[in-house]
Amino acid sequence: MFQVSFKRLPGNEDLKLPRKMSELAAGFDLQAAVTESVTLQPGERQLIPTGFSMAMPGELEAQIRPRSGLAFKHGITCLNSPGTIDADYRGEVKVLLINHGQEPFVIERGERIAQMVIQLVPAVEIIEVDELPDTVRGAGGFGHTGV
Ligand SMILES: O=c1ccn([C@H]2C[C@H](O)[C@@H](COP(=O)(O)OP(=O)(O)OP(=O)(O)O)O2)c(=O)[nH]1
């Protein structure tokens, strides 16, 4: 069990810390910490504050992912999905939303706008080599096996 710390930023006492909405949910839902409602016009993107910062062990990262309901109903998604929160980041977690829908979308304070999934990041060492091991696939990609 890893411990992940959330720090509520001043002025956000009314918001809940990220939380799972069902027992086995993968994601912790994130609330919009906008001080007043924000309207995303079709095609517009905005960085939405969440009102908290966080810390986690170095083996972890946090991914910011869209909520499928907002995507399906309103075309609202995360432009950089999944957003990456590095373990050493201590700034406010923010959500880069974009409106891919046809209608303006209003974000109210406290609205659940995205979800955060905590993931393991394996420790790796990068080594430079002159040759890579052969495989059957080789350089084939981008649909070379057909559709
Ligand atoms: O959706 C996101 C993505 C990133 N971040 C924060 C945490 C992350 O650790 C930091 C940097 O993100 P990233 O590495 O994706 O951006 P960059 O453009 O590479 O910036 P940097 O040079 O600061 O790493 O920004 C967020 O709050 N929300």
Ligand SMILES: [Mg+2]
């Ligand atoms: Mg970076």
